[in-house]
Amino acid sequence: MALLSTSEIQALIDVKEPFAQLDMLADKAAAQDVIILSCGPSLSEYSPEVLQDLLAGKCVIAVKQAYDVVPEAVDFQILNTWNSQKYDYSRRRPFIIRETAAGDPPVFGESDLNLLVERPSALSEQLARKQNFADFQFAATLSRPWGPGVLYEVGFYLAQHLGARRIITLGWDVGVKNSAVMPHFYDRPDPHKTAILAEAARLRTAQEKNRYLHDNGVLYNKPRIIPDEVETCAAASGGWHRYLGEAGIDLVVVSTGALVDPAIPRGRLEELLAG
Template identity: 55%
Template structure:
């Protein structure tokens, strides 16, 4: 059982560490033998109302991928970010450990980050971890540099759970995507007049950094990425590789999301059965 001081203590200890290696080492085996919940941004996140989800996860370490944090901020211990689909987050309820990764030519973002990881500049698709399958090469014991997944779950999430010593992982909202489309469905895909107004106003701003700062301050999503349709199939296939790799490390992986495109070998469950 983890109390609300868990993430705040880690934030303090990470801030006191001198470099990225020392900051990362703060997390090593910090949850040995425990279960973690990883909340991703697929539509299936809404299989649970936010109040019910918070109740189920209140005594469990929770990793939130991007906007999943805003769905249940009171229980999220870690916030996993990259440059894409970025937005401002409200940490007044709970301050998570914020892990952020960036590539050299990424556009600007303006949030708080406790550990910043470097990604390679994307070039050849064969470099993607989901294609190269070099899973052993990117554990946090091996290197703080992150691979090109694609996706923050493959680049940070599973590796972090391994590094922290969790014995089991339960995911919700890890839907991978939808086939044959350049649009990635999310749980938050609903019309927002406020977002529409802010985006319209941002078009008057000439410089890219100033425009992103305006969007960040306005609380709307920015740096929307392009989706390569075939990546959905690649990432779905790689989910089976992750299951095999985590199993080999002694970590149990299960998924809650109904209808997710992950490999059929990954057991389906419900949070009520696991927490």
């Protein structure tokens, strides 16, 4: 149902050497659409059944828990240390890219390509603030910038490396201004998970707590939101649009409530993919 076959994904996993893996991925989706599913509330604008039908045969990148919505359609899952959880890959095993930074809390789970995030000394060094996007193309370096966020650090660069002619995003809502909370499509009360979190709080070390939460399928390593982070990322979306456009790649957002730059075109997924 996805772009990559199971055997192609396994071939990538077997190679193991990062530069060789990226060489295999170069222009894999040349002149095609690449759809990025992120974890904002707008991902729920489409049911899993509708998404499964629309995304059949397309190149799909899923940010973290977005994989769970349409696992059979996902070619690549991108992860970082934050908002981690255990995933069930029994329906389809994507190629898993994980990035970490020195000093990050412990994380568990599978990964096939492991990347290191630079840890700058000042907020002014964030990619969203400097907007030096060309410096971190995968053709130039494996090192990842501090975005913030895995979409800015890996997602757009992966789509570019794959040779996308157009990047279509769903669930890229950026966030809510003047809020310390980043909403997600999966946010809902769960008494069972609340009990597991309470039990984990009794454990002594972060390693023990995270292992317990991971094994029980509960999200862990929730990040704090830096003041003005949402505004910074929203402003940087316009920079991404310009940078990708200069590289010959159209950027389109499907999410109706996204705080992205008004210059970025919007459309409905069914109409975009039918064209």
